[in-house]
Amino acid sequence: MNVEKDMSITGSAIEILLQGLTSGHLRIVDLTAPLHELTPIIRLPPERGQPWPFSRELISRYDEKGPHVYWNNLKMCEHTGTHFDAPIHWVTGRDLDDVSQVPVQRLVAPAVVIDLTEEAVDPSFLLERKHVERWIETHGPLPEGGWLLYRTGWSRHGNDPDRFLNEGITPGVRPECAKWLAEDTSIQGIGVETVGTDAGQAGCFDPAYPCHWFFHGANKYGLTQLRNLELLPARGAMVIIAPLPIVGGSGSPCRVMAIYEETTR
Structure with missing residues (x-):
């Protein structure tokens, strides 16, 4: 980000980073x-030996095993x-x-x-x-x-x-x-x-x-x-x-x- 070109972006390095993200000057990609x-x-x-593929086993999903919670056990390499x-x-x-x-x-x-x-x-x-x-x-x-x-x-x-x-x-x-x-x-x-x-x-x-x-x-x-x-x-x-x-x-x-x-x- 070119701070000199945008004098509205000021402050600490962290503030500049956050302003850059919220303003669109900086883009974040997954x-x-x-x-x-x-x-x-x-x-x-x-x-x-073989690596395990991703799999999951349900623990509960708002049911008798856990009326308020949804979660899983995971298995993978x-x-x-x-x-x-x-x-x-x-x-x-x-x-x-x-x-x-x-x-x-x-x-x-x-x-x-x-x-x-x-x-x-x-x-x-x-x-x-x-x-x-x-x-x-x-x-x-x-x-x-x-x-x-x-x-x-x-x-x-x-x-x-x-x-x-x-x-x-x-x-x-x-x-x-x-x-x-x-x-x-x-x-x-x-x-x-x-x-x-x-x-x-x-x-x-x-x-x-x-x-x-x-x-x-x-x-x-x-x-x-x-x-x-x-x-x-x-x-x-x-x-x-x-x-x-x-x-x-x-x-x-x-x-x-x-x-x-x-x-x-």
């Missing part, structure tokens, strides 16, 4: 996919729907933070969007370093301690689990690019629209699942199943990420929101 029984969840080979991956999620980060130990300061951070929806019409498309470097030439450096949000348009399949998982063929990141982003750039995490931060076929890469391998080994993070990235500017947004602080947790479903100045679109 990047979270709705969570329900049909939310897609990764499918692993039969011999592997930590990595269900729009979710946050903590470093401990992967063997390379096994001695690093669980989700409850992630500093809250790192959950509010700048974000940039790299839009490769045209290329990702091919579901096997992989992000390469050259794509990011081309983005940097146009939009400037990646933000210190920020997020790279990788837009592929894949969220359009989010209401069809079979199409969303696409028999294990979904866009992702080439191993060399994942290593470079995790180890040699200033970003703290990568966010994607797909079921996981890696390509569906990444189990066959070297190393397998390179975003998990390199990002978590570098004490960095992942966000998955994001939506509405098309509403954000290429740069200039701030994301707010709210995972549950599960002690010992490898990750958590979360609400992800972005704030940006309307004039940056």
Whole structure:
């Protein structure tokens, strides 16, 4: 928000933020996919342990079990729907933070969007370093301690689990690019629209699942199943990420929101 252009907006940083939201100078966008029984969840080979899909059991709904209250018991994997991956999620980060130990300061951070929806019409498309470097030439450096949000348009399949998982063929990141982003750039995490931060076929890469391998080994993070990235500017947004602080947790479903100045679109 350009305060100099609007002298009616004055006060502390918090007051300016609140005035920007109420006046429409700042826009807030929900990047979270709705969570329900049909939310897609990764499918692993039969011999592997399987994550639980989202389900709920009614406790009471204004009935004899609770005439004044409606509530449910929930059952799901930590990595269900729009979710946050903590470093401990992967063997390379096994001695690093669980989700409850992630500093809250790192959950509010700048974000940039790299839009490769045209290329990702091919579901096997992989992000390469050259794509990011081309983005940097146009939009400037990646933000210190920020997020790279990788837009592929894949969220359009989010209401069809079979199409969303696409028999294990979904866009992702080439191993060399994942290593470079995790180890040699200033970003703290990568966010994607797909079921996981890696390509569906990444189990066959070297190393397998390179975003998990390199990002978590570098004490960095992942966000998955994001939506509405098309509403954000290429740069200039701030994301707010709210995972549950599960002690010992490898990750958590979360609400992800972005704030940006309307004039940056």
